[in-house]
Amino acid sequence: MLGTYILIGLGVLILGAVVLIYNRLVAKRQMVKNGWADIDVQLKRRTDLIPRLVDTVKGYAAHENTLFEDVVAKRGEALAAGDDPQARGAAESALSRPVARLVAVAEAYPDLKANQNFLDLQKELSDTESKIEMARRFFNGAVRELNTAVESFPANLMAGLFGFRTSAFFEIETADRALPSVDFKEE
Template identity: 70%
Template sequence: MTVLFIVIGVLAAALVLTIVLYNRLVAKRQMVNNGWADIDVQLKRRADLIPALVATVKGYASHERQLFEDVVEKRNQANAAGDDAVARGAAESELSRPLGRLIAVGEDYPELKASANFKGLQDDLADTENKIEMARRFYNGAVRELNTAVETFPSSMIAGPFGFHKAAYFEIQTADRALPEVNFGGQG
């Protein structure tokens, strides 16, 4: 009779541990999903700013046609990358190159640089870039926690059978990111 109670107690403890670990993995996966949703919102905001920025610069620098086409093409590729963090990060990095050049072209035209519309778009883009960075850090932190839980014992015993897998980090090449400079001092 005592052996039966011990076996039942061990099984109950194993069941409770399984439930706790499973719920912990679910919570971590939800944090990753939440982090990705935040990144997606900011990337969509960035993508929505691009046509207005292109149109504004195009009015002053119409001879930069290839650059405008490149920006639009890279924007479409970034949007098409979807929810795959690795593919989206690569596509967003590719978009950052011509977007940075577009901002630089805008800086070359004094009338455009003085335009309230251009300044507003630059401010919005800089703000969005900062929000993307914050969302990326949150997401990558959540991914790190999920990946650690998936790989460490004893949660690794639960992760595989219940369909929990490592998530990919979201990386944008920092050297290539569009970091618009806004000069409020009036000096070029």
């Protein structure tokens, strides 16, 4: 009789541990999804700003057609990259380069630099880049926690059983996101 109680107690203890580990994995996976949604919102905001920025600069720098075409093409690739953090990170890094060049070209036009619409767009783009960085840090922290939980014992035994997988980090190279400071003054 005592042996039966011990087995029942042991079974309840094991079941409780399974439930706790499962719920912990679910919570961490939800944090990753939440983090990705935050990044996606900011990336879409940046993507929506780009055509307005291009249109504003176009009027002043009509001879920069290849740059405008490059921005539009890279924006399309970024939109098409979907929800895969690695593919999206690469596409967003590729988009950052021509956008930085676009802002640099704008620096060569004093009338454009003084244009309030351009200044507002430039400020919005800078704010969005900061928000992307914050969202990326949150997402990567959530991914780190999920990956650690999925790969740690005893959760790793259950993670595979219940379909929990590690996630990829979202990375945009910092150098790619930095908007260049360009001075076209002649010496």
